[in-house]
Amino acid sequence: METLSAGFWPMWELHLSDQLESDVIAQAEHLANRLSVPVSITSTDAITQKCRTSDHQGMIAKMSPFPYASTQDLFQKQTKSPLYLVLDRIQDPYNFGAMIRSAEVLGTHGIFVGTDEQCEVTSLVCRTSVGALNRIPIAQTPDLVQLCHDLKNKGVCVVGTTMHAQQSLSEYDFQQPTAVIVGNEGTGIQAALLEKCSHLVRIPQQGKTESLNVAVSAGILLYEANRQRHFS
Template sequence: MSQKTKKTFHKRPQHEEETETTLYEGRNEVMELLRAGRTVDKLFVAPDQNGRMADIVAMAKAAGAVVTQVDRRKLDAMSETGVHQGVIAQAAAHEYVSLEDILQTAADRGEQPLIMICDGLTDPHNLGAVIRSAETAGAHGVIIPKRRSVGLTATAAKASAGAIEHIGVARVTNLSAAIDTLKEKGVWVFGADAGGDTSLYQTNFVGATAIVIGSEGSGLSRLVREKCDGIVSIPMKGRVNSLNASAAAAVLLYEAVRQRIGEEQHG
């Protein structure tokens, strides 16, 4: 796999709660935080600093972070996710990017945009898993709404397994308006729904594409559904007729990847 590079995004105005420091937990997440060049204020580690933990401590010290050894019970009390693996970093909260940043990322790579839109996900584990799938699939960004949706919490960051450090997430006030903007830029927008009239395998994801995943309970909202250029479904062969939101996102994203690889090979 190619080595990840640090991305630079335009700074956007943030609400006060988004500018405070937050905690990043677990070895993978903290390692990716440091690799991405993010400023870490403090690193709290359990006494057993060997192997990969020693590498994390060395990177943090080299980056100018204050490293403090603490008892695991202290880490347990600090932890928001319950799975800290002996290390917690305190750093500035994630900055959200703009739609323009996401489109520019695609342009910089010389690729057609591939964007994941989350229409009201409320489970941070789902959001983190979607971000992980989007990053590994080479998507150029993820879009979430400000209202009735989980944001980039510590749990979401943990669930992304470090992917959150390598892909931009835009948080928009109006998801329908954001879709209009994407369509004006030539991006085709496809909503995913079990009742969709077209299979994902019959849908062209080679061009500029945004894929919308609905909320865990009610799926796509009415306004967002109406804005989509098409509604696609994933064929279900078993007795259960739906997938978890993050699993559905992965299936859709990797169908786009398959199509794009095929286009490159035959282009």
């Protein structure tokens, strides 16, 4: 419903269960008609067969490939002090979707992802983000190292996260133009990207567990940025 409402990700066809409440069907049909999306009312069993799972909530859509933005699309947006999230080889769709959701909720202006070893935007990513990926631009680039170089040339500080950094995230000034990098679930940020960082920060930890989940780390970093920008 969020994807229909946003009208951003092109939908080719929509199938609705005849077991849905009548007002839900009416709302979905109204939104689909607005976008000229053909709608089919069918049985729950037929939808289960189409998507090979019973966890479909009575709706299934055939989608076009996800419309990634370009890096230039994000650079051209007129933003006084942009805040970006850069994802380095995130492979778990749950993590990817959760970070998209946090980024949109916490006022991030855009997300950059690479093309190598990076989870694509899938139905699972969309559901995990609760549709937030329709509300924030996600740019795909083949070279994250070059991206960091370009960001710095545009006056954007590139901030990497590592538990060995001397500076705590609360000591960094997030009110300046900033791109925050979070790295792969297993190996973290690749060395070539760390070398491109303007600053390295750490999330203070008191427990004995070695590290935080990457989606949780991203949420903490973006929360601190949002706090400094709007509540400090």
